[in-house]
């Protein structure tokens with residue numbers, strides 16, 4: 001008899017899926033089927049062990065991965081179950097630590113001491129509030145950079161420390177920030193505001209401090225399953241331990257070589273803690289890779305073996321060797337983008353879906369040049385992470401109005417839009433509002449009402465303030481015939497945001513902002529409200545909380561046939577047939593900040609390993625000789641990671657594309673060869689630099705120079721009469 005769940009697995013994977021132990025840890029390299037095993041484990045527990053989906057909780061790293069896991073699970077489950085459970089999969093909880101925490105807190109907001117419509121603050125909102133707290137404490141922003149202060153606060157929260165737990169330590173910095181932390185906590189509590197780390201901390205405290213509640217969930221969730229376990233931070237680990245308790249199952253899968261969030265508090269050590277904290281841990285290792293070709297796998301192994309202190313594993317594949325890794329050295333970032341675009345166009349012509357092409361980069365700012373080239377080529381693309389849809393200023397403005405509608409005490413939203421568009425409320429009036437709010441220990445909204453009532457506000461500002469209050473109140477009138485998207489559209493119009501952008505003199509910018517606002521209305525139209533998933537929330541609350549959680553990953557739309565652009569960090573867990581790792585340059589990747597610190601350099605190397613192992617069939621690496629980034633011109637060296645790849649794995653792409661680029665970009669054409677007959681594209685050997693290819697020339701007579709691309713050695717201008725080049 002065929003078994004849908006166990007047949008498509010190898011021996012070791014099957015051992016993991018059917019592990020009889022209460023605690024199982026699967027430790028395995030990229031593409032070895034960890035996520036597959038985790039999903040099959042759930043199906044197996046359900047079909048073979050009779051465990052209800054209601055009794056499982058699975059943690060993924062992104063919301064998108066959660067969606068994919070649901071999808072896969074519904075095709076795996078016995079047909080009758082899948083059809084009856086197709087929507088919502090019968091009470092199964094799958095999500096990120098953040099979204100699951102959000103869900104818990106919504107259901108038990110009273111126990112968690114939160115209002116039912118608490119709002120989630122993203123990092124920008126958090127920064128705004130921190131700035132305000134610093135101002136109120138008369139602390140200078142140049143001495144106390146708000147970003148650093150917010151980082152400290154998040155760090156404390158990650159260790160489970162509230163302001164009241166902190167004692168003066170004699171450390172100047174800590175002691176100065178402690179009161180700011182306290183003030184920040186107070187204002188968040190007053191306004192029902194919860195930042196990202198707070199979601200985790202509150203949920204952890206909720207489980208820790210409420211015995212009945214904890215016992216209830218421990219009885220309910222017989223099995224807790226965690227993907228990407230290597231990147232859990234201490235708070236998330238504590239959260240999971242509370243839920244698992246003494247006699248529930250925990251099943252975690254991870255790869256120490258893919259731990260890339262150390263800078264955000266993730267701890268590889270939890271892999272070691274696991275066996276200590278959960279007795280009789282069954283450890284399973286998987287070594288067969290099913291994702292990538294032999295060449296790609298060899299490259300990944302060659303990179304990661306350079307790291308010290310690994311748990312150690314080597315991946316192998318039965319699959320084909322595939323093409324060598326391709327490397328292209330570009331003139332500059334435009335040439336790089338043009339080259340990548342051209343390669344993708346070719347592949348798409350040959351039948352590859354666009355969504356199987358991914359361009360991965362280290363820094364968000366790199367995407368701009370690539371986006372431009374893709375637009376020029378008419379290739380649809382989607383950017384994940386970075387300037388995410390819900391992060392764009394115009395979208396966040398509109399959402400801030402909606403947040404105030406949902407919760408008047410949301411000070412972060414209030415500050416964002418009170419004078420946006422301008423209503424004659426300058427800094428002075430705002431300061432008066434803040435002072436009033438602080439003295440009366442109320443929200444800015446309540447302070448506004450008080451000030452208007454007392455008549456103490458200057459008349460001009462009063463007018464603007466009154467108008468604002470009336471506007472929000474009127475937007476809050478929820479007529480039964482209005483859909484969510486109507487409400488969003490009305491809010492964008494009446495707030496004056498649409499008008500404000502229309503007036504923008506920069507037409508292109510105005511156009512794109514207006515389009516984005518329309519897209520927000522679309523997003524609201526496509527929003528599916530499931531009261532089971534969003535206990536106690538109105539449709540608007542649920543929409544707002546999804547937009548803030550989604551800001552962490554994609555753009556809230558379905559995975560269409562678009563070229564995929566994302567940072568290396570965002571690519572974790574994903575796979576594509578064709579992958580480009582662009583900007584393989586010292587200072588960019590590895591990042592400048594990590595070059596001098598061995599620990600951080602190793603994290604960059606793991607990031608490189610993550611990038612390489614996203615590729616199934618074709619992997620291309622690129623770097624540039626000159627790059628403009630953050631307003632500066634740089635002449636970077638090729639990344640050391642390129643040098644760590646065995647030469648035999650690499651195929652350097654000859655610079656035909658560069659000539660095409662010149663032709664296309666309208667640069668003046670040059671003769672194909674120098675007076676002495678050296679041709680562009682010709683292969684040559686140099687005594688010191690080895691073999692290379694001529695990619696440009698200039699000058700004449702005794703001054704003739706050629707630009708030779710020596711691959712990993714970089715490109716060099718050489719004077720022909722001295723260089724002693726030999727044709728090969």
Ligand SMILES: Nc1ncnc2c1ncn2[C@@H]1O[C@H](COP(=O)(O)OP(=O)(O)OP(=O)(O)O)[C@@H](O)[C@H]1O
Pocket residue numbers: 008009010013028029030031032033034035036037255258289290291572573574575613
């Ligand atoms: N036994 C198997 N037979 C065929 N294909 C498999 C098998 N196991 C895994 N795969 C396929 O290999 C690919 C990688 O699997 P999966 O994404 O689960 O790996 P992973 O270990 O989670 O990788 P990562 O570390 O990148 O998250 C997927 O396309 C999966 O369907």
Ligand SMILES: [Mg+2]
Pocket residue numbers: 034035036227573
């Ligand atoms: Mg995975």
